[in-house]
Amino acid sequence: MRRTLAAVGSFVTLLGALALLAGCGGGGATNPSDPHVAMGGHLFVQFACASCHGMQGKGGVSTDVPTLTDVGKTLTVAQLSSIINHGLGESANPQKPYMPVWGPVISTSQVDDLVAYLQAGLPKVRDATPIPVARDQGAAVAGAALYVRYGCINCHGPSGLGGVPNPLSEDKTIPSLSGQDFRQEFNTDEKITEMIRSGSVIGKPPITSMPHWGGIIPDDDLAALVAYLKTLK
Numbered sequence: 001m002r003r004t005l006a007a008v009g010s011f012v013t014l015l016g017a018l019a020l021l022a023g024c025g026g027g028g029a030t031n032p033s034d035p036h037v038a039m040g041g042h043l044f045v046q047f048a049c050a051s052c053h054g055m056q057g058k059g060g061v062s063t064d065v066p067t068l069t070d071v072g073k074t075l076t077v078a079q080l081s082s083i084i085n086h087g088l089g090e091s092a093n094p095q096k097p098y099m100p101v102w103g104p105v106i107s108t109s110q111v112d113d114l115v116a117y118l119q120a121g122l123p124k125v126r127d128a129t130p131i132p133v134a135r136d137q138g139a140a141v142a143g144a145a146l147y148v149r150y151g152c153i154n155c156h157g158p159s160g161l162g163g164v165p166n167p168l169s170e171d172k173t174i175p176s177l178s179g180q181d182f183r184q185e186f187n188t189d190e191k192i193t194e195m196i197r198s199g200s201v202i203g204k205p206p207i208t209s210m211p212h213w214g215g216i217i218p219d220d221d222l223a224a225l226v227a228y229l230k231t232l233k
């Protein structure tokens with residue numbers, strides 16, 4: 001009995017040690033002591049900065065998107081805030097990525113936290129990781145995760161319900177990706193795919209437009225997004 005308990009004891013200790021290792025390990029992720037930097041790290045994933053600029057802004061996604069590792073030193077707080085609010089990039093050429101205009105969607109405090117994160121040198125932040133995408137459960141399942149991963153949900157809302165304010169645009173809101181009107185206008189896979197790939201610029205910032213994802217979202221991810229959108233009400 002004693003022996004069993006001791007064995008159980010050491011097993012528990014082992015589990016504890018493993019848990020501790022996993023906790024500290026987490027792929028070498030740190031836990032910034034500044035909550036603004038930590039929040040910035042999470043927002044960097046939520047607003048799809050990581051989808052275009054790579055995790056920790058290290059690049060590697062597209063040659064048209066710069067790394068961000070040095071921007072904290074080369075750009076001022078005002079410049080960084082303005083880039084996040086107004087976007088940047090090739091707005092006329094749909095073949096090239098066009099950084100989204102996040103201004104109408106993102107709050108001042110969120111912009112401040114993102115800037116704090118960039119200035120801190122984009123450290124790894126524990127649990128600030130894009131949600132996993134199941135690739136072996138059908139296109140629509142993958143598409144649902146990609147809808148979050150590419151930040152579509154921030155602008156088009158959960159389940160594509162829309163309603164996110166875009167006050168200076170003609171429609172005053174970012175359109176829904178569900179409902180009869182959407183389905184009537186976007187009645188083929190090609191139309192939806194083309195819209196996601198090439199975007200649609202409806203005005204200058206601070207109006208937010210549909211960003212160009214040209215060269216960023218691979219074809220099978222585009223197909224998965226379309227499959228997901230077709231499951232919506």
Ligand code: HEC
Pocket residue numbers: 044047048049050051052053064065066067068071080083084088089090097098099100102114211212213216
């Ligand atoms: C759809 C892709 C895309 C997304 C999403 C995106 N960016 Fe960008 N970003 C770009 C492109 C493209 C450029 C380069 C534009 C240019 O130089 O013409 C850029 C440039 C920048 C720059 C200026 C870099 C420099 O060296 O001048 C900063 C800072 C930046 N992005 C931050 C962010 C942050 C923060 C987010 C998330 C809130 C974000 N980006 C999301 C595509 C993207």
Ligand code: HEC
Pocket residue numbers: 100101102105147150151152153154155156166174175176177182186192195196200201202208209210211213225
């Ligand atoms: C920064 C905000 C923003 C993000 C992020 C965004 N969109 Fe959009 N999207 C828009 C706006 C604004 C329009 C309206 C464009 C227009 O009226 O021509 C739009 C239009 C669309 C349309 C056509 C709907 C219509 O009725 O015109 C589709 C489809 C679409 N987006 C899909 C997506 C998908 C999929 C993603 C993620 C990969 C995404 N969007 C990310 C802002 C955004």
